[in-house]
Amino acid sequence: MHKKDFGLAVLIIVVGAAVYLQNPLFLSPINLGNTANLIGLFGLFAIGQGFVIMTGGIDLSVGSMVALLGVLFVDMVGKFGVPWPVAILAILAIGTLLGLAHGLLITRLRMQPFVVTLCGLLIYRGLARGYTGEATAGFPFGASYPALEWLTIGRSFGVPHSFFAMILVGIVCWFVLHRSVFGRHLQAVGKNEDAARYSGIRTGLVITAAYVICAALTAVAAVYFAMFTRSVQPSSHGNFYELYAIAAAVLGGFSLRGGEGSIIGVILGAVLLQELQNLVNLLGIPSSLNFAVMGAVILAGVLADQQFNLYRAKRRAAAALDIQDTKIAPSSRQKSEIGGYI
Known part of the structure; x- marks a missing residue:
């Protein structure tokens, strides 16, 4: 664990203790379970955002992508009767293609990541709203999908499966970022792209892969969010989620200049953000803040x-x-x- 990670863990404990002293319900099983579920949901795409920030880029389209993919998933399963495993694979494929498009526009056409993903934010939100005609997409009333519900909103030993999913993804991504050749190349590109290119690293491929990873994890999160909310309002679903992802990554030690970051840190960042949100709710602070x-x-x-x-x-x-x-x-x-x- 890096020094930044240790410091962030201490901060989480201090904030948690302060909230508990103000409101003991903070450590109630129900509140802890709900908070763990939200940590898992937001942590999934925050980890993906970390890979992009590692390259010195940014992805502003995360929230709109969650809305678009959520709408498509709900309609596939609830409206068209597509088997849920096939629907999940289709959503992952669409998310991967969107990430690939981001990466190619940035590396091949030399467009700025901010511009590309800002356009993605607008395009995906517009497509979601146009596809539904501004209507809410939801599962049929009374519809039940036992296996899918167990996978996404179920719990084992009182812990939400979304949290387990985030931990599993975090472990895999930790090895990818900190123990693989690709991870070393990613850090080298983030520190100095030109130097990495001259040393023989295929920088375009590395950067594109980072955006693909981000979009793929966002697609996974979109499925979990769709099952958690049971309906998707395309005009508001996923609003400002990109800010949560960026904040979690920055708090976790990912430098916006690129080249630095920790998977453990971004998970701790997601924990701290949800802890702060919980503080706002439990202490009666207006949600407008x-x-x-x-x-x-x-x-x-x-x-x-x-x-x-x-x-x-x-x-x-x-x-x-x-x-x-x-x-x-x-x-x-x-x-x-x-x-x-x-």
Whole structure:
């Protein structure tokens, strides 16, 4: 665990203790279960956002993608009677294709990630609203899908399956990012894309893969959200979810400049965000302040990351000067001894 991860874990404990002292219901089984479910739902696509931020990019289309894919999934299963395993595979395929389109536009046509994904945000939301005619897409009244419901909204040992899914995805992504060649290439591209390209790394492929991973995990989250809400309102479903993902990644140590990040950190970031949301609800703070809390958290995370990087840069510079001084000093003494001898 990195120092940032440890510090974030301590902050989570401190905030949780403060909330519990104000309202003991914070540690009630029902509240913990609901919070764990939301952590799993938001953590899934926050991990994907981390891969994109690692490259120095950003994906603003996450929320709209959740709405579009959610609408399609609900209609496939509830309206057209497509078997749910086939529907899930279809949603994953569509999400992967959308991520591939993002990556190719960025790497092949040299478009800015902000512009590409901002357009995606508008396009996917518009398609979802146009497809449904602004109507809410939902499962037929009284419809039941036992196996699908067990997989998505079921619980084992009191823990929501969405949380288990996030942990499983987190473990796989941890190995991919921190223990694989692809992960090292991803970090190299984020630190300096030109240097990575000159060293033989296929930077375009690496960046495109990051956007594909992000979109695929967003597709998984879209299925879970659709089953959790049981209906999808295309104009509001998934609104500002991209902010949650970015905030969780930044709080978890992913630098917006790219090249740095921790999967454990982004999961802890998702935990902290949901803990703060829980604080807002339990302490009776008006829900209208949710976005104010979110903005303050993002600002604090970016500011802390910036200050930490400045501090680390100063430490490296000071260490380099010390090494240089130790190398220069012996040579000066040696010259003095030689001069004295002559």
